[in-house]
Amino acid sequence: MKFRFSQDVPMFPHYSQLGHVVNDRRFVSWYVKQFRTTSQAGASVSGGSSNSQGNAFLVPGATVATLLMLGVLHARRLYDDKKVEEAREKGIEFEFQPDAKATFMRMLPLRSISRVWGFLTNLEVPVWLRPHVYRAWARAFHSNLEEAALPLNDYASLRDFFVRTLREGCRPVDPDPYSLVSPVDGTILRFGELKGAGAMIEQVKGFSYSVSSLLGASPLLQMIAEKNTQDESINSEQESTQREKSKKSWWRISLAYPKVRETVSECPMKGLYYCVIYLKPGDYHRIHSPVDWNVLVRRHFSGRLFPLNERATRTIRNLYVENERVVLEGLWQQGFMAIAAIGATNIGSIELFIEPELQTNRPRKKLLHSEPPEERVYEPEGVGVMLNKGDEVAAFNMGSTVVLVFQAPPSKPSKNNDASEFRFSIRRGDRIRVGEALGRWHDS
Template sequence: MKFRASNKLPLFPHHRMALHHLQNQRRFLTSFFAKKVHQAAQARASFNGGGRADSNGGSYLVPGATVATILMLGALHARRLYEDKKVEEARERGVEFEFQPDVKASFLRFLPLRTISRFWGHLTSVEVPVWLRPYLCRAWARAFHSNLEEVALPLEEYASLQEFFVRSLKEGSRPIDPDPKCLISPVDGIVLRFGELKSTGAMIEQVKGFSYSVASLLGANSILPMMAERTHKEDDLIDNPPIEQGKKSWWRVSLASPRVRDPVPGCPVKGLFYCVIYLKPGDYHRIHSPADWKILGRRHFSGRLFPLNERATRTIRNLYVENERVVLEGLWQQGFMGMAAIGATNIGSIELYIEPELRTNCPKKKLLQSEPPEERFYEPEGVEITVKRGDEVAAFNMGSTVVLVFQAPTSESSAKDESSGFSFCVKKGERVRVGSALGRWHETNSEV
C-alpha cells in the first residue's frame, strides 16, 4: 500500500508553522542589525565632524593602510627589543662601541630613504576608525613604552598615528625647573653626549673614534662665535684622523661617505658647550625652548634621512651633518644659542611652530649635498621672535635627535671651582624630560 502526501494539507502542520516563525525571526534580526550598523556609521560621521566618514553614510571599513601600520608596529617593536638588548648587555659590561664603518651602512645611500619616509608619513596620517583608535594607540604605547596617563586628550580623538605622535600632554606633566640660572632640557630623551667645545674646529664626538664639527652642523653662515686661528697641520689631523694600518680596507676607502669640510676654520671661544639628546619613537615628540632667548634665524638643510639608532651612529660618517635638519640660532642672556632638530628615516617631517609654512621632507630638488641650505633671518624682516623657557617651538613626527650648542659662564680661576661657572648636572645615558635641568651656573661677584 502506498501513501500520498496531499499538496493542500501539510503532513506535519506544526513543523510548517515553526519554519514560518523562524523565517520571520531571521528577517527581523537582519533588519535590526542593518539598522544598528547604519546608526553606528551616522554616529561616527557626526563624531568626526561629518567630513571624515563615508559620503553615503555607510559603514566605515578598516583600510588596508591600518593593517599595514599594525604590521609595521610589530616589526619595529621586535627590532627595537633586539637592538636594545644588545646595547644594554654591552653597557653592563662597560663596553663602549667604537666607530667602524661597514658595507651595509654604505649601501643605505642607494636606498630611497626620503621616499620611504614620505610613504610612512602618508601611512601614519591615514584616518583610523574611531573604535580602533584606542587599541592602536595602546599597542604603540606598549611597544615603545609611552605613558598614556600623560596624554591630554582621550585616545578616541587622535584620528591617526601622526596625531598621536605629536600629542600634547596634560597641564603640569612637565614642570619647569624654577632656578633661573639653569638650562632646561628641550625634549624628552636620552643624553648621548655633552661637554665643552675646546678642540680645534669645535668637534663633537659622534661616537668613540669619529667626530664632526659644529660649524658643519649649523652651516657656513652661522653666527657661531669662533676664533679664526688654525694651522695646516691641525687641518690634516682633523680631516685625516690616524687609523691603525691593520683596520684599513678597500671597502672603507671606496664606500666611505664624502668628507664634510669645516666651513668656519677656527677654534671655539671659551665657554661654548654642547649637548646631544636622542628621542625614542615612544617619547613625547614636541620640542620646547631651553631658555629665554631671541631667535634670529632659521636654516633648513634638506639632506639625507639615515637612521639615528645605535648602529647608525657607529657605522655612518657625518651622520648628523648629512641628515635633514632644521637649525635655529639666536641669543640668550649668556650669548650664543643654537638648536638643531635632526630628522631620520621615517622622521623627516619637522614642524616649526614659529614658522608653520616651513615644509620638510619634500621631494628632493638638490642633487649635491654641498649646495647651500634654505635660510630665513627673522631680524631683518622686522619679525622679532622671542620665546621663553618651556614654550613649544617645534615637533618631530616620531622620534629623532636634538643638538644644543650654547655659550655659558665659565670659571675665571685656573683651578676647577665648582662654585662658579657652568656645569652639567646630567650623566651620559641618563633619561631627561622637558623642563628638567641640563646644567647650572653660578655667577662670580666681580666687584670684590
C-alpha cells in the same frame, strides 16, 4: 612535507615586546568582528555598490598596513637597543665600525619611504579602533598614556597621537634662573665642552664631526670664535684672516640686527658646550625652549633620512651632518645658542611652531649635499623671535635626535677665582625629561 611551528617558539626574538598583542586571540577575533561590521555598514549605506565597499575596507586596511610597517621597521631596533643597554651596563663602549648594512642603507629611497609613512600616519583611524591601536603602541614602546592631554578617541590619526600634547603640570620647568633645561624627553648620548676654532663633536668613539658642518656657515659662531681668538692673543695674521672671512658672512644679519655685533663684542669670554639627546619612538615628541632666548636665524638642510638609533651612530659616517635637519640659532643671556632638530627614517617631517609654513622632506629630482641650506632671518622688531624657557618650539613625527650648542661661563675659574663656571648635571646614558636641568652656573 608540511612544516609546523610551535606557537611557543618565536620566529623573531626581537618581537617579544609586541607578542602579547598578537597572541591575544580574543582581541583578534573581536577585531575581525568589528572589521566586518564596519565594512557591512559602509556597504549598506551606499546601496551595496562596489565602490563604497572598497572605501569601507580602505581605512581599516590602511591602518593594519601602517601597523605592520611599524613592526617591521622598529622591532629590530628594540632588539638592538636592548643589546646596547646590556653592553653599557657592563661598561663596554662601542667604537665606530662601518658595515655592509650601512652601505646598503645609502641605496634605499629613505626620503620616499618616509613620505609614504607620513601619508599612512595621516590617515584617519576608526574611532572604535583608536584606543586599541594607541595602547598597543604604548605597550611596545613604553609610552605613558596617563600624561596625554586628550582621551585616546580624540586622536584622529597616528600622527596626531605621536605629536600629542601633555596634561598641564606633567613637565615642570626648573625655576632656577641659572639653569639650562632639557628641550626634549630622551637619552643623553654625548655632552661636553668644545675647545678651539675647529672644535669637533664626537658621534661615537673613533669618529667626530665639526660644529660648522652641523650648523652651517654661522656668522654668530664665527664672530664668537673671533672674539675668543682675540682674547687669547692669537697672532695678528690669523686674526685678520678670520675677521675678513666673518665680515662677508655677517653682512646679512648685521643689517637686521645692528646691536648684535655690539653685544657679542662687549660680552666676556665664554665657553662653548654641546649636548646630544636621542628621542626613542615612545618618547614625548615635542621640542621646548631650553632657556629664555631670541631666535635670529633658521636654516633648513635637505638631506638623507638615515635612522638615528645606536647602531646607526656607530656604522654611518657623518650621520647627523648628512641627515635632514632644521637649525635654530640666536642669542641668550650667556651668548650663542643653537638647536639642531635632526630628522630620521620616517621622521622627515619636522614641524616648526614658530614658522608653520616650513615644509621639510619635500620631493626633489636630485638631492645635492653641496647645496647651501635654505635660510631665513627672523626680523620682528629687530630682535628675532623671543622664546621663554619651556615654550614649545617644534615637533617630530616620531623619535629623533636634538643637538644643543651653546655658550656659558667657562668650566675653568677665571683669574679672580670666581665660581661662575657652567657645570653639567647629567651623565651619559641618563634618561631626561623636558624641563629638567642639563646644567647650572652661578652668578658671578
